[in-house]
Amino acid sequence: MEDVGQQQNSQNDKTDEETSRPQYSMSGVLHYIQHEWTRYELERSRWEAERAEMQARIAFLQGERKGQENLKSDLVRRIKMLEFCLKQERAKVYRLTHNGDEPPNYDEVPDENSAPTENHLAADLDSYINDTESTGNFRQGRLLLKRYLEEIGYRLIAPSDLPNNDAVNGKKGKSDSDSDDENLLDMDASKALDEFDFLHTDSDLKNDDDWSGNQNQYDALVRKYNIEKENRRKPRNSEDDSSSESLTKNLETDVPPGIASAIAASAAEGLPTRRQGRRSQNFAYGNGGASSEINAALGISNEENMDIKDEFGSDQDDPSMQAHKWSTKISLRSHLDSIWAMQFHPVEPVLFTASEDGTVKLWNLEAKKEDKHGSGTGEIEPIYTFRGHMGPVVCLVLNPTGDHLYTGGRDGNLCCWNVPALNSDPCDAYDPRVLAETLNGHTDVIWSVAYHSSNGRLVSASSDSTIKLWEPGNSEPLIRTINPPKPSLVPTSVDFVSTETTHLLAAYTNCFAQILDIETGASVMVFDFGAEATGRTLNKIVSHPTMPISVIGGEDRTIRYFDNTTGKLIHESLAHIEGVSSLAIDPNGLFLLSGSHDGSLRVWNIEKKVCLQEISAHRKKNDNAVTSVAFHPSKPLIGSSGADSVAKIYVAASN
Amino acid sequence: MTATAERRVIRRNGPGTKREDWNNWPPLAFEEMDTALNIQQYIQQLIKANPSDVDAILTPPVDQDEGVWKYEHLRQFCIELNGLALLLQRECVPDTCQQMTATEQWIFLCAAHKNPNECPAIDYTRHTLDGAASLLNSNKYFPSRISIKELSISKLGSIARRVYRIFSHAFYHHKKLFDDFENETHLCKRFTTYVTKYNLMQQDHLIVPILPSQQQQLSAAANQANLPNAAIVSPQKS
Numbered sequence: 001m002e003d004v005g006q007q008q009n010s011q012n013d014k015t016d017e018e019t020s021r022p023q024y025s026m027s028g029v030l031h032y033i034q035h036e037w038t039r040y041e042l043e044r045s046r047w048e049a050e051r052a053e054m055q056a057r058i059a060f061l062q063g064e065r066k067g068q069e070n071l072k073s074d075l076v077r078r079i080k081m082l083e084f085c086l087k088q089e090r091a092k093v094y095r096l097t098h099n100g101d102e103p104p105n106y107d108e109v110p111d112e113n114s115a116p117t118e119n120h121l122a123a124d125l126d127s128y129i130n131d132t133e134s135t136g137n138f139r140q141g142r143l144l145l146k147r148y149l150e151e152i153g154y155r156l157i158a159p160s161d162l163p164n165n166d167a168v169n170g171k172k173g174k175s176d177s178d179s180d181d182e183n184l185l186d187m188d189a190s191k192a193l194d195e196f197d198f199l200h201t202d203s204d205l206k207n208d209d210d211w212s213g214n215q216n217q218y219d220a221l222v223r224k225y226n227i228e229k230e231n232r233r234k235p236r237n238s239e240d241d242s243s244s245e246s247l248t249k250n251l252e253t254d255v256p257p258g259i260a261s262a263i264a265a266s267a268a269e270g271l272p273t274r275r276q277g278r279r280s281q282n283f284a285y286g287n288g289g290a291s292s293e294i295n296a297a298l299g300i301s302n303e304e305n306m307d308i309k310d311e312f313g314s315d316q317d318d319p320s321m322q323a324h325k326w327s328t329k330i331s332l333r334s335h336l337d338s339i340w341a342m343q344f345h346p347v348e349p350v351l352f353t354a355s356e357d358g359t360v361k362l363w364n365l366e367a368k369k370e371d372k373h374g375s376g377t378g379e380i381e382p383i384y385t386f387r388g389h390m391g392p393v394v395c396l397v398l399n400p401t402g403d404h405l406y407t408g409g410r411d412g413n414l415c416c417w418n419v420p421a422l423n424s425d426p427c428d429a430y431d432p433r434v435l436a437e438t439l440n441g442h443t444d445v446i447w448s449v450a451y452h453s454s455n456g457r458l459v460s461a462s463s464d465s466t467i468k469l470w471e472p473g474n475s476e477p478l479i480r481t482i483n484p485p486k487p488s489l490v491p492t493s494v495d496f497v498s499t500e501t502t503h504l505l506a507a508y509t510n511c512f513a514q515i516l517d518i519e520t521g522a523s524v525m526v527f528d529f530g531a532e533a534t535g536r537t538l539n540k541i542v543s544h545p546t547m548p549i550s551v552i553g554g555e556d557r558t559i560r561y562f563d564n565t566t567g568k569l570i571h572e573s574l575a576h577i578e579g580v581s582s583l584a585i586d587p588n589g590l591f592l593l594s595g596s597h598d599g600s601l602r603v604w605n606i607e608k609k610v611c612l613q614e615i616s617a618h619r620k621k622n623d624n625a626v627t628s629v630a631f632h633p634s635k636p637l638i639g640s641s642g643a644d645s646v647a648k649i650y651v652a653a654s655n
Numbered sequence: 656m657t658a659t660a661e662r663r664v665i666r667r668n669g670p671g672t673k674r675e676d677w678n679n680w681p682p683l684a685f686e687e688m689d690t691a692l693n694i695q696q697y698i699q700q701l702i703k704a705n706p707s708d709v710d711a712i713l714t715p716p717v718d719q720d721e722g723v724w725k726y727e728h729l730r731q732f733c734i735e736l737n738g739l740a741l742l743l744q745r746e747c748v749p750d751t752c753q754q755m756t757a758t759e760q761w762i763f764l765c766a767a768h769k770n771p772n773e774c775p776a777i778d779y780t781r782h783t784l785d786g787a788a789s790l791l792n793s794n795k796y797f798p799s800r801i802s803i804k805e806l807s808i809s810k811l812g813s814i815a816r817r818v819y820r821i822f823s824h825a826f827y828h829h830k831k832l833f834d835d836f837e838n839e840t841h842l843c844k845r846f847t848t849y850v851t852k853y854n855l856m857q858q859d860h861l862i863v864p865i866l867p868s869q870q871q872q873l874s875a876a877a878n879q880a881n882l883p884n885a886a887i888v889s890p891q892k893s
Contacts, residue, residue: 333792334785336734337695357788358737381789385781387741392677410674426785427767430744430777445677447670463673492670509671539670555669579669597667621692622666643667644692645792 067140325613326603326638326650332363334382338621339641340394344632345402350422351630351639352405353647354393360386360407364422365637365649383426388415388435397449399456404436406458406472408446414439414460416472439470441478448493450504452518459504459518461491467506469518482521484508493541497564499548507541513552515564525567527552529560539581544606546589551606553580553594561609571609575602578625584638586631593638595626601640615650618642678703685716691801694719694727702731709845713852722803725853726791729811732849733787735842736818739825740780742832747824752776757823757862766817776828780821787814815846815855819863822846826863837865 337356344351349365361382389409396407398419405417416437420428444464451458457479458470465487469480484491489508497503497515503524507513511533515525527550536555543550548564557579561570576596584593585606592604599620603613617640618625624643631638641647666680682704685697701712715724755763755776764771767782774782791797791814796807822843825833837843844865850856851866864870 333794334788336730336788336791357734358741359788379789379794382785385785385788387737387744387781390738390741410677412674427765427772427778427782429749429775430781432744432748445672445674447672463671490671490673537669537671581669619692620690622690622696624667 070140070144325653326615327653328615328648329637329651330365330380330649332380332382332647332649333645334361335359335645335647337392337645338624338643339627339645339647340392341396341628342639342641342647343396343398343630344635344637344639345422346398346400346633347402348422349632349635349637350402351647351649352396352398353641354396354407355645356392357645358387358389358391358393358409360388360393360396360405360417362386362419362422363647367423381426383422383424384420384434385426386415386417386434388417388438389413394445394447395449397451397458399451400453404472406449406451408442408449408460408462410445412440412442412444412446412462412464414442414446414449414458414470437472437477439472439477441468441470441481442466447491450494450496452496452501454501457518459494459496461494461506463490465490467491467494467504467516469521480518480521482506482516485512485514485523485526492538495541495543495550497548497550498543498545499564503564505541505543505550507538507552509537511535511538511554511556513538513541513550513562515550515567525564527562527567528569530569536579539579540583542583542585544585544589545587551583551585551592553583555579557596559583559592559594559604561606573609575604575611576600578623581624581626582629582640584629584631587633591631593629593631595629595640597623597625599625599642601626601629601638603638615640617648618646619644694723694800695730698727698731706839706845707841709841709848712845713849720802721853722805722808723801725808725811725855726797726800726803728849729787729814730791732842732846733784733791733814733818735840736784736821738840739821739833739836739842740784742836743777743780743821743825743829746832747777747780747829749775749777752824752828755779755820755824757820757827763817763820776824780824783817783821787818790814812855815850816860819846819850819856819860823862 332351332353335353335355335357339353339355341354342351351363351365352360353363354360362384363380364383365380367380367383386405386407389407390411392410393407394409396405398405403419405419407415407417409415415435416439418434418436420431420434439458439460442460442462442464444462446460446462448461449458450460456471456473458472459467460470461467465484467482467484468478469482470477471479489510489512491506491508493507495505497505502517502519504516504518505513506516511529513527513529514523515527516522517524534556538552538554540553541550542552549570550562550564552560552562553575554560557574557576558572559575559580560572562568563570575594577598577600579597580594581597582595585591586593590606591612592606594602594604595617596602597620599616599618601615601617602611603615604611618627619642621643626640626642628641629639636652638650639647640650664680666683668677678699682700683696685693688696690696697716698712701708705711713728715721753775754773755765757763762773763779765774765779765782767786768774790810796810797803822833825836826843833843843863847861847863847865847869850861851858861869
C-alpha cells in the first residue's frame, strides 16, 4: 500500500510536477512553432546568402582563371611567333654565312611552325567559344578585339613591319587558306594583287574579317589600306614581283639592320592578329550553334573598325585644326638674292616682294596661263620689276586700295610707286612715272614702313634712330620726326594701332616697345617686358586688327602679346628655335603667322596661343632664313619670303 | 647647343642694323659655310672684302664644281647690274637712246619678246635683266643651285652675252655714269675677266676696253678701222 501510496505519491508528485510545469496551451504551442519556423527561415536565408556569396566568389575565380588562360594563350602565341622569327633570323644568318645556301633544317620551318600553330589554334578556339558564350566576358572579349584591331591599325601606319609578315603569311596562306578566300577578293584588292602577289594573304585576311561584317565599311577600309600599300610599294615594284623565296630574302634585306629587332617585335604583334581573324572565321563556319554569338562579336568588331578609322582621320585632321592646314602651292622664283619683305594686294591675288638684289617685283598669281611666251615653263614670273633703290630693298607697304606702293631701302630712301596695271606685260616700255616720288630724309637703312589707312600718311623707321611721319604727295612731305626715348635705341618695326587711329606701335632694339601718338610724337604707353627680358632686338611688331592687343616677335625667339591699354604682358611663348623675324595676323584676328630664322613658319591660334601648324619654308643664307610672312587680306592665301631668294604661297588645304 | 649659339656670331642683318654694319661680320672660311647657298655667301663675302680684287673674287674654293661657281657669279653680276640699270633709268631715255647700241656697228635686239624687238636702250636693259633673273631662276634650266645640268651651262653664255651689252651701252653712251659705277664696283672689269676666264663670250664681242690687254687691242684696231658697218646681231631666243 505504501508502494501504492508511494506510487500515489510519486504520481502525485508527477501530477504535482505536471501541474507545476506551464500548461500547454494552444496559443503557447502555436507561438513556439511560429518561433521555431522563423528561426529556421532566418537560418535558411542566411545560408542562402552565404551560398550566393560563395557562388559569386566561384564565378569570380572562374572568371579570373579564364582571364589567366587567355593571357596564357596569348603569351604562348607570342612565344610561337618569336620562335618563328628567331628561326627566320637563324635561317637568314645561315644563308648569309653559307653563301646563300638554303639551310637544310630550316626549309621546313614554316610548315613545322604552322602545324603546331594549327593545333594550338584549336585549343585556343575553345577558350574563345567560352569567351563569347558567357556574357560576363563580353566586355573582356570586346577589349581583346579592340586591341587586335588596334594592332591592325598599327600595321596600317607602320610600313616597316609589313615585309616580314608578308613573307610569313605568304607561305602560311598557301597552305591553310581555303579557296573561298580567293573568291572573296574585291575588285580593288585583286587589282592590287595582280601586281603584288604577296599581298594575297593580307587581303584574304581583310576578307576573313569581312565574313560577318558590314561589307561596305570593310571595303572602304580595305581600299584605303591597299591604296596606301600600293603607294608604298610602287618604288620597289621591280624587286617585288619575284618568287616568294626571293621575296623573303628581298624583304629581309629591305630592312635596315638597326631596326630589325623592332620589326621582329612588331611582326610578333601583327601576326596573332591575323591568325585571330582567321580563327574566328573558321569557327563561325565550323560551329553553327555559336555562330550567332560570333556574329555579334564581329558586329562589334566592325564598329571598332569604324572607330579606328575615325581615329586615323582625327590623327591628321582634328576638326579644330582642319580648317587651318596650309600647304605650299607656288614657289615664286625670280629674285637673285634674299627677299626682305612681301605683302599681298588688298583684293587681288597679287603680291609684292622686295629683295636684297635691289628690285621690288610685282607678281600676279593668276597670270600663269597668259605667260606663254616667256620661258614657257609655266612658272609664274613677275609682271613688273621696280628699280628705285641703290642696293637692298628692305621693307614695303601698300596703301589700302593697292594703287600705291611704298618701299624703303638700305640707301635710306623711301620710294613711292604708282602700281602699274595688274595685267601689264613685263616687256612693256619703261615708264618713269611709275616712280611717283622719292622721299629722302633718313640717313640710314629704312627698316620698316607703315601706311595709315585713313589719312594717307606714312611712317618709316630707320637705323638713323628716328621714326618719320610723311605725307606723300605733299610739297613738304616730311611732317614729323620722332626721336627714340634713349639715344642707344634704334627703331626696328612700326605698325599703326587698328583700334586707335592716332596711335603708332614702335618696336626697338634692346627689348623696348612703345605706343606713340602720331599727332604729338609723344609716348602714350611703354610696354612692360618684365625683368627677365633679355634685352635683345625686337624684330617685328604688329597690331591685332580688332582688339587693343599688340604682338611682338623678337630675336630672343619669343612672341609676346601685350595689352595696349595697360601695357602689360598678356602672354609670352618661346615660339621658335631661332629668332622670330616676322609676324602677320589674319584679317579676322584669329590666327598669327610667325616666321623665324630657323627656316620655319608657324601658325598660331591667337585666342588659345597654341601652335596649329609648322611649315618648313626657307633655306638659310648665312643665318638668315624666313624674312617675311603675310596673310592675304581677303583671300585664303598666306605667303612667306626667305633669304633663299624664294617667295612661297600657301593655300588652305581642303583636306 | 644654345650656349654655343649664344656665343657664335650671328651673320645676319637684323632690323636696326646700320648701313656701316651691313654684312659686316667676321669672314667665314668657305669650309665652315654649311648652308645650301654657301657659294653665294662666299662670293659676296669676297666682294665685300675687296671689290677691286677681281682675281681673288674669281678664284673658286678647292674642289668647287665649276658649273655652280659660274652660275653663282653670273647671278651676282645680275644683282649688281640692277644698280647700273637704276643709274641708267635716270639718264638713259628713249629720246636720246632710241636703240640699244654700243659702238656704231651693232644694234642689239631685245630677246625678251616673242620676236626680237628693237627696244630703246633702257627697255633693253630692263627686259634683259628681268629675263636673266627669270632664266637664272628657271625650274627648267636651273632647278637647283647645288648642281647645274651640263645642258644649262650653255645658257650662262647667252645670258652673259646679253647683259654685257648693258656695260657696253653705258660705256659708249653714258661714260660718266659708267665710270662712276665702275670705280665703285669694278663690275665690268670683273665681268670681263670672268667671261674670259670661263670662255663664255667671244673675245671680239668684249668691246669695252677695261682690261689692259683689251686697251692695247683697241688701239691696234682703231688704226685699222675697217670693220663692217651696222651688222645686226639678232640674239637667239632663250
